[in-house]
Amino acid sequence: MYYSSTLFDIVGFSNPIAVGTVVAVVNWVFTVLSIFIIDRVGRRRILLWTMWGMPLCLALAAVCFHYIPLDLKTLQLTDDNIGWPAYVVLVSMILFVAFYAAGLGCVPWQANEFLNMEVRAMGTTFINIFNWGPNIVVSSTFLSMMKGMTPSGTFGFYAVLCTAGLVFVYFCFPEASNMTLEEVREVFQHGYGVNYAEEWRKQYKADQKAMKERAASGVDV
Numbered sequence: 001m002y003y004s005s006t007l008f009d010i011v012g013f014s015n016p017i018a019v020g021t022v023v024a025v026v027n028w029v030f031t032v033l034s035i036f037i038i039d040r041v042g043r044r045r046i047l048l049w050t051m052w053g054m055p056l057c058l059a060l061a062a063v064c065f066h067y068i069p070l071d072l073k074t075l076q077l078t079d080d081n082i083g084w085p086a087y088v089v090l091v092s093m094i095l096f097v098a099f100y101a102a103g104l105g106c107v108p109w110q111a112n113e114f115l116n117m118e119v120r121a122m123g124t125t126f127i128n129i130f131n132w133g134p135n136i137v138v139s140s141t142f143l144s145m146m147k148g149m150t151p152s153g154t155f156g157f158y159a160v161l162c163t164a165g166l167v168f169v170y171f172c173f174p175e176a177s178n179m180t181l182e183e184v185r186e187v188f189q190h191g192y193g194v195n196y197a198e199e200w201r202k203q204y205k206a207d208q209k210a211m212k213e214r215a216a217s218g219v220d221v
Contacts, residue, residue, distance in 0.1 A: 001027060001097060002139050008093075010151070011068055011086040012077050019090065023097050030101035043107045044175040044197075050103030051169060055162035057096035062155035064088045072150050104165075113176055114184055175201055 005020035013019050038046060064085035069078040108131055115123035145154040174197035176184050183200070187193035 001100075003142055004093065006143070008090065010070070010075050010077070011065075011089050012080065012082040013086065013090070023094060026094050027097050027101045027105070030098045031106055034102045034106040038106065038110065039177060042175045042177040042201075043110060044169070044173050044194075047103050047107055047169045047173065048166075050099045051162065051166040053099035054096055054104070055159040055166065057092040057099065058155045058159035058162060060092045061089050061096075062152045062159060064092070065151035065155060068151075070151065073147065075146060075151070114188075116181060116185060174198075177201075178204055 001023060004023045005016040008016035008019045034046065041049075067085040068083070068089070070076065071078055108127065111127055112120055112124045142154070145157070149157065171194065172192045174187050174193040176187065176197065179187070179197075179200070187197050187200070190196040
């Protein structure tokens, strides 16, 4: 996202700032959408629904960069014609940002709900460090990687990282929506608590359904 205008300039678009603005708008729209549905859908489910799209889009961009005529030393086009690979890169980047904004762009900032009150201040500090720390590394090395590893190699590298992140979320990120702080603490008494949280969620839904049925039938709940 930081280098969207630069990327689109590299692939040959005559007004890369305007194209980059489209990416920014997509980021805003899907971030707002995620904020509205995050409590209803659940953190884990949003991540699993969105994170698969990120490596897919990056891999697609990596393949398309292979067909764009670039001088790999200067990252300048050797042909002024904008071909189909450039348009595919544009679409893949817009979709990547949509998947990112709806999932990883929003959910990690809600992770302090996992923290007990006595450690929440320190935990929130570390959440910020571990979100912004790698962000600084990525933003400061991206263009150097584009020249050193080629655009295809760079996007392929980040596609692998995103895939690893998806695997981590699947096995290690429990769902804590509708839980109290005490119930969240119990989750992590069972390792990462993924299976425990899923069983708790099923029981919670069953209890809520039973209460509604009792209320509808006039039974005192």
